[in-house]
Amino acid sequence: MVSSINQVTFDSRDGYALSLFWAKVTGYVEDPDDPNAPEHTECFIGPDGGHPGLLFINIPEGKTVKNRLHLDISPDTTRDEEVERLLGLGATIFEDHRKPDGTGWVTMHDPEGNEFCVERSKAERGQA
Known part of the structure; x- marks a missing residue:
């Protein structure tokens, strides 16, 4: 048995804004059945809106150290x-x-x- 990667998750201060940036970088798009909005605490983008993709979750803390994964x-x-x-x-x-x-x-x-x-x-x- 193996596992597949469903998404890579980023903790962020503004997940919506970060999802817009990474959408421009990758060409990924939001899930058309669950579009992102500025007030959402989780924003997903992926190839053709599917998986594997990138998930941006709002957290209160800012980034303080180097990422362990990039x-x-x-x-x-x-x-x-x-x-x-x-x-x-x-x-x-x-x-x-x-x-x-x-x-x-x-x-x-x-x-x-x-x-x-x-x-x-x-x-x-x-x-x-």
Whole structure:
């Protein structure tokens, strides 16, 4: 027997706002049968509104330490183009691990400070 991942859950101060940010990052959408609203304490987005997806739950505490788990994303465009797009959406660069030969990644923070990494695209890794 095995278990499958149903969703990855983020504790957040404003789950609705964070779900909007991550929807723009991933292209995920809310469940059409249970749409998100600003007053909801839980907001879900997923591929075509389904699972596995991302769940954002409102909690009263703010983030205080580094996440023990984070997402690594691989863009459809280049890594550098995606970093610029994400900066425009409200992410910030935390650590830049890009190397002159084009390898490496960028560790970013989402608007609530959760870490995530932007890796090279499949095409950049020669896996197209």
